[in-house]
């Protein structure tokens with residue numbers, strides 16, 4: 618009898634403590650990205666904010682800060698996440714190897730065959746492990762969203778094979794794997810924060826850059842003189858959806874679970890709208906005068922960039938690379 622009473626009291630205490638803690642938790646959070654509101658990053662961010670507001674009955678509100686409003690590039694904004702100055706961030710893996718080195722394994726050229734292959738890896742155990750590694754550096758990585766397959770663009774000539782691009786001055790992300798691959802391919806790459814790219818293109822400090830279709834489109838790079846868009850698909854660019862660990866740890870457990878679940882759900886939606894819109898965007902870009910080069914010899918890029926795998930083999934052994942390439 619006494620035991621049952623104690624047990625009953627303990628259960629009541631737990632219910633009393635957990636329920637009201639969640640009911641009382643209220644927050645306004647800041648979600649940032651480098652890209653404008655019409656880019657799939659921010660369309661996804663708006664959906665995430667709406668779902669969280671609805672599912673918490675308005676207890677948690679998420680305010681959106683697009684277009685580098687909270688930092689001049691993704692490295693600076695990731696520092697903001699780490700320090701707790703920003704709560705949520707959609708970012709490419711560009712600068713993330715400087716925080717969690719294992720994530721760089723996703724940056725190798727021609728690692729992924731297609732979107733099905735991408736989804737298998739990102740939503741499987743390899744993706745989960747890479748996200749969990751961020752905990753070591755005070756960042757909670759919730760799920761993978763998407764930037765897309767990256768393509769080479771420039772102001773000078775139609776690039777159909779790697780030899781055509783020889784010597785082109787291009788901007789790369791602040792990412793050592795990408796930098797190495799472009800050097801191997803015979804180009805002249807310069808790492809640069811995203812916030813400086815448009816002006817550098819406009820002032821012809823660089824000839825080109827490389828990014829997915831949606832980035833080129835939302836940045837209106839034809840207005841900065843980028844006339845040639847070659848569908849090189851040389852690397853897939855995933856976008857971890859990051860949260861400040863400080864903010865995450867301050868939330869009740871039920872809200873933490875809600876954020877993880879909702880971020881996965883939104884990630885699926887975000888990848889779909891990104892992929893579904895690519896052809897229409899290419900058509901609009903062509904209408905703006907951009908030459909879309911479809912018949913690219915991707916093998917020539919793949920062959921030229923292959924030494925990069927060898928250059929990083931002590932950090933990323935062949936077996937780990939093959940686990941991604943052969944993911945079923």
Ligand code: PAF
Nearest residue numbers: 651708709711790811832
């Ligand atoms: O090129 C980059 O830096 C990234 O792809 C971008 C455009 C900031 C999107 O994550």
